[in-house]
Amino acid sequence: NFELREVQRLEGHTDRVWNLAWKPATGVDGVPAVLASSSGDKTVRIWEQSPFTGSFECKAVLEDTHNRTVRSCAWSPSGKLLATASFDATTAIWEDAGGEYTCVSTLEGHENEVKSVSWNASGSLLATCGRDKSVWIWEVLPHNEFECVSVLQGHTQDVKMVQWHPSMDILFSCSYDNTIKVWAGDGDNDDWHCVQTLNESNSGDKMVSCSDDLTVKIWGSDIMRMQSGDGTAPWTHLCTLSGYHDRTIFSVHWSREGIISSGAADDAVRLFVESKDGLVDGPTYKLLLKKEKAHDMDVNSVQWSSMENRRLASASDDGTVKIWELCSSSGQKKA
Amino acid sequence: MVSGLINANPIVYEKKERRTRSTPADVDEYAVEAIDQLEIFEHIRDIKDPEHPYSLEELKVISEDAIEVDDKHSYVRVTFTPTVEHCSMATVIGLCLRVKLMRSLPPRYKVDIRVAPGTHATEAAVNKQLNDKERVAAALENPNLVDMVDECLAPSYE
Numbered sequence: 001n002f003e004l005r006e007v008q009r010l011e012g013h014t015d016r017v018w019n020l021a022w023k024p025a026t027g028v029d030g031v032p033a034v035l036a037s038s039s040g041d042k043t044v045r046i047w048e049q050s051p052f053t054g055s056f057e058c059k060a061v062l063e064d065t066h067n068r069t070v071r072s073c074a075w076s077p078s079g080k081l082l083a084t085a086s087f088d089a090t091t092a093i094w095e096d097a098g099g100e101y102t103c104v105s106t107l108e109g110h111e112n113e114v115k116s117v118s119w120n121a122s123g124s125l126l127a128t129c130g131r132d133k134s135v136w137i138w139e140v141l142p143h144n145e146f147e148c149v150s151v152l153q154g155h156t157q158d159v160k161m162v163q164w165h166p167s168m169d170i171l172f173s174c175s176y177d178n179t180i181k182v183w184a185g186d187g188d189n190d191d192w193h194c195v196q197t198l199n200e201s202n203s204g205d206k207m208v209s210c211s212d213d214l215t216v217k218i219w220g221s222d223i224m225r226m227q228s229g230d231g232t233a234p235w236t237h238l239c240t241l242s243g244y245h246d247r248t249i250f251s252v253h254w255s256r257e258g259i260i261s262s263g264a265a266d267d268a269v270r271l272f273v274e275s276k277d278g279l280v281d282g283p284t285y286k287l288l289l290k291k292e293k294a295h296d297m298d299v300n301s302v303q304w305s306s307m308e309n310r311r312l313a314s315a316s317d318d319g320t321v322k323i324w325e326l327c328s329s330s331g332q333k334k335a
Numbered sequence: 336m337v338s339g340l341i342n343a344n345p346i347v348y349e350k351k352e353r354r355t356r357s358t359p360a361d362v363d364e365y366a367v368e369a370i371d372q373l374e375i376f377e378h379i380r381d382i383k384d385p386e387h388p389y390s391l392e393e394l395k396v397i398s399e400d401a402i403e404v405d406d407k408h409s410y411v412r413v414t415f416t417p418t419v420e421h422c423s424m425a426t427v428i429g430l431c432l433r434v435k436l437m438r439s440l441p442p443r444y445k446v447d448i449r450v451a452p453g454t455h456a457t458e459a460a461v462n463k464q465l466n467d468k469e470r471v472a473a474a475l476e477n478p479n480l481v482d483m484v485d486e487c488l489a490p491s492y493e
Binding site: 016040068069071087113115131158160176212247248265266296297298317318 | 442443445463466467468469470472473476
């Protein structure tokens with residue numbers, strides 16, 4: 001018996017909010033929580049939680065750099081740099097100098113819309129992808145220099161999202177061509193290749209993906225084998241969550257305590273947890289709760305805070321960002 | 336004859352008579368009026384075809400019957416029929432329909448646009464593109480496409 005309680009509604013963007021990123025190592029040890037949001041209004045907003053009132057305030061507006069939609073944003077693991085990917089074909093790198101953000105580099109190379117950006121675990125590599133069907137891997141050099149080390153071709157349609165594995169240098173890319181590709185390097189990091197293409201027929205150590213086909217899919221791999229060095233343990237399809245969503249699912253995010261959140265075009269946020277009482281082989285998941293009308297319009301992004309286990313942020317076409325807390329129905333935070 | 340047009344000689348149909356709504360005398364003029372098929376049709380019937388001086392209604396690309404509305408659940412689906420099976424303008428027509436409805440309907444509305452089953456050679460691809468909001472958002476930041484859409488929509492605002 002849990003409920004998702006709206007803590008705050010953040011207003012300021014003048015167009016739909018596409019994407020969110022919690023800043024690493026904030027919201028813990030007395031460091032105020034910081035959240036970045038990117039929007040169709042061509043800006044990125046930085047929201048910071050006040051240590052006094054506990055409410056989030058807009059601390060900075062990153063503007064005048066992108067001249068089209070900012071589709072996605074991602075913090076470097078140190079939290080020092082923020083990368084923003086835009087439909088204007090560029091990826092901007094912003095440096096945080098004590099709350100003042102300056103654009104220190106602009107990565108050019110994609111032919112047109114850049115749709116997603118992701119840092120690897122160590123912060124030494126950056127990946128971008130876009131409408132030109134390619135995935136680019138950039139090496140982070142000293143003095144805010146970025147060098148493209150590889151352009152990965154293989155997808156036959158737009159590449160919509162890139163995401164690094166949370167601890168290993170394995171990259172995942174999702175495409176309009178209905179596949180997820182897994183990319184790995186050859187050790188010297190400059191020769192990257194596709195080691196696997198995930199689709200229906202391929203039947204952390206788990207990954208979750210979402211789709212316009214109204215399903216959420218869980219994928220698993222042998223983490224021990226991956227860590228042993230060859231990095232090529234295959235991913236297998238573990239289960240599909242269908243029948244829960246009525247319209248396109250835009251975002252899924254797995255919390256550290258194992259709750260999967262989803263944001264969809266039906267304006268709702270849903271939470272799923274592994275069901276332990278399943279008699280079938282392999283994991284099964286059940287709906288923990290569905291928050292109807294979480295927003296007035298489509299929910300484009302859901303992101304769990306990595307520090308506050310029960311804190312979730314959501315971004316919507318209605319131009320707002322919301323902060324949520326998972327509570328037990330009596331009003332207490334989930335224990 | 337060689338023609339640069341996708342469909343050089345489209346059949347032009349008569350426009351439907353404009354119906355005026357019958358309003359009962361004792362109606363509460365402040366009551367919320369549900370959005371219905373006719374209202375949606377009124378929004379889109381005069382959209383101009385991208386390559387002909389005719390409206391989508393005159394070319395029977397759209398009809399009132401091919402509009403499904405559920406006002407209670409804020410949902411509308413418009414099914415349109417391209418004039419020829421290989422119509423490369425299908426995505427532009429679909430984009431025009433989506434933009435007009437985006438601008439005319441309350442933001443709570445969910446809109447699906449699709450080509451009528453069996454009326455287009457690449458039906459699935461067209462439908463997928465028309466309902467991919469990331470692609471629609473990107474298209475609407477392309478000045479050439481926006482000009483084209485605005486030109487088609489102009490008569491529908493008159």
